Amino acid sequence: MLNIKPLKPLLALIICTTTATAEELRIMSWNMQWLNHHASSPVLRDTDDFTQIRSVIEHIDPDILAFQEVGSLESIAMILPATQYDFLLSSRADHPRYTFSNTNQFTGFAIRKNIRYRELPDFTHINLNKKGLRYGKNLKIWWQDQQIHLLNIHLKAGCKQSKRSKACRQLKKQLKFLSLWLQTRIENNHPYILLGDFNYPLYTSLNNKKEKQHNH
Template identity: 35%
Template sequence: MKIIKHPHLTSLALLLFAALNSNLANAKSLRVASWNTEHLAAHNGAGCKARDTESYTQMRQYAQSLDADIIALQEVGSLAAVERVFPASQWQIIMSSRTDSPSYTCRENKLASTQQKVAFVVKKSILIKGVNHLTEFADAKVGAREAIHLQIDHEGKNINLLNVHLKSGCFVENYKTSTKSSCVVFKQQAEYLQTYLYKQNLAKDYWLVLGDFNHHLAKEENRFRQDLLSLSTSQQNLNIATDNLQSCHPKYPDPIDHMVLSKPLEQALTPSSVHFHHYDSPLMLSDHCALTGQFNL
């Protein structure tokens, strides 16, 4: 049988093949974000970052622009607060199990503070396989945040995500030698995180630890960075994806929001996808910008 080759048909076939490959690649990618929403409250005019309706509208638009499949949130007051930005019709919401802690008077506006908890929002299409609330992080001090370990299935692979919000105020090179009260709490949380990760198979499994570390992990001399990277001396099992990045806050260029990856997940990471998403308005919607990373599994 004689096969007739037509140049236009050949070009069309190549375009269709490229489009198919692109769609397959997009289907396998997983886009993850971390965002400290700064005292996100359920009601207008409440808490240390009192917002109005327009502010919540802008936060919803910003969240949509991230185009993320999963977002680790910090400083959310309640399920109702999360739903103001991430509608339950579109997202699975996993809230911290920590009981409410006593409120305090906000420095700026003298209002009563809302709760500061961590949460995950996950697209409805993603299968959640397990949730582990790490209450030990909250045991360090009244009001301290617990962490959430989320397990999902993506393209038949088991992905572990750990959302943390560690104690603020311990901005030192060596947290182990500091006598600051904030560092005493931070040390307990840091040691528990290392213990928890040490029990995992970081050499083979997909692990992503993300959130507000309240620490300058991107600095080579940082002791906590060194401790995390030396969890296994036989292999480089962890990698800090936020090296060489600057935060979006004009006063604090050194980032404290980070993504820490196990080796298998690092190999799936698109390096150029790791960045902070600046706000369009000079009036920041939160004192943290969202951090994203995309993984092609």
């Protein structure tokens, strides 16, 4: 196998209860690390790699897969059956420097065909008018008499050390736009799910807080 990223998909389970039965909506998020059907992709994968990816997805059996770093609809169709899922792909800023001839990174959704949904305009604010930053994929689904808003994002990478770095400044601006999106959902009593690749050292922050509490 060639260059397959450690398998770290995130899974969220939403349990919606009716008067008689409880139905489960299974939502999965996964950064696919340059998944593309082109042989010239920055991360090359062989047949075994695709088999392993399909095996993980089949085991979790998601109703909705929110994916990041997928190069095309053809790519996602290599790991999920188009007979069972609809595929939605974000756009991105059209600029020669950041639009490559062989592959690009997009966010998107694979939605089981029995789920009613509406595709909403891409969440372009987190692009910050920087041609290389990705758009968020916006979606609304109907489930158990609820309308649920889903936003799939892939935020700026590279904010690991200095908070004054360019990457950290851009990430901070992106988080402000996400805060406004969340505020709108809350003010309008919209059920929502925000998911994706936040490129944020969450575990490091939590560990640091635990260490400080322990030392005190």
